[in-house]
Amino acid sequence: MRSFILPFVLLSLGLAANADPTLSPWVLHERRSHIPPGWARARKHDTSAAIPLRFALVQPNLENIEKYLYDVSHPNSPNYGKHWTASQVAATFGPSQESVDAVRDWLLENGIESHRVKISPSRGWLQFEATVEEAEDLLHTTYHVYGHETGAEHV
Numbered sequence: 001m002r003s004f005i006l007p008f009v010l011l012s013l014g015l016a017a018n019a020d021p022t023l024s025p026w027v028l029h030e031r032r033s034h035i036p037p038g039w040a041r042a043r044k045h046d047t048s049a050a051i052p053l054r055f056a057l058v059q060p061n062l063e064n065i066e067k068y069l070y071d072v073s074h075p076n077s078p079n080y081g082k083h084w085t086a087s088q089v090a091a092t093f094g095p096s097q098e099s100v101d102a103v104r105d106w107l108l109e110n111g112i113e114s115h116r117v118k119i120s121p122s123r124g125w126l127q128f129e130a131t132v133e134e135a136e137d138l139l140h141t142t143y144h145v146y147g148h149e150t151g152a153e154h155v
Contacts, residue, residue, distance in 0.1 A: 026140055035146070042147035045155055047133035051143070054127040055103055057095035068092070086121065094123030110138050 035041065061068075071079045084092075100119065103126050107117055116128040132143050146154050 038149045039146050039154075042145045042153065045132045045143035045145050047131060047136070049132050050129045051132060051135060051155065052127060053130045053135055053138075054125050057099050057103060057124055057126065059093045059095055059124055061092050065093075090121070090123045100126065107138075112138070 071077050072083055
């Protein structure tokens with residue numbers, strides 16, 4: 001038994017010693033490596049410029065949306081014509097308070113002041129104005145300005 005355990009322990013220690021120390025909880029959500037025709041990277045964005053940031057929050061009940069829509073729009077339904085108010089939509093599809101708090105806490109932990117963060121009327125988004133520097137630090141990315149052959153620019 002001892003002869004089986006020792007190689008396993010040595011293998012585990014070897015793997016741990018060779019583990020990549022740069023591993024992090026960050027996950028790449030999207031990368032745009034293709035630049036459309038007519039566009040070219042012009043320069044790194046001014047880090048002091050303000051840009052809007054919006055974070056979508058997980059919405060419950062989306063799997064039932066078709067059922068809810070038919071319920072108010074089918075003539076044979078007892079709820080026909082009883083369209084929902086904005087508050088009913090937010091209550092049904094809005095994220096949990098736990099989700100809102102988790103994202104808000106993450107923003108606060110990363111230096112975004114609470115008074116700057118607003119929740120959308122639908123409760124589906126947290127949003128605030130950030131400097132490019134804040135956005136780059138928060139999202140571990142780099143913002144660039146792209147120029148079009150017509151002279152138009154886009155971040």
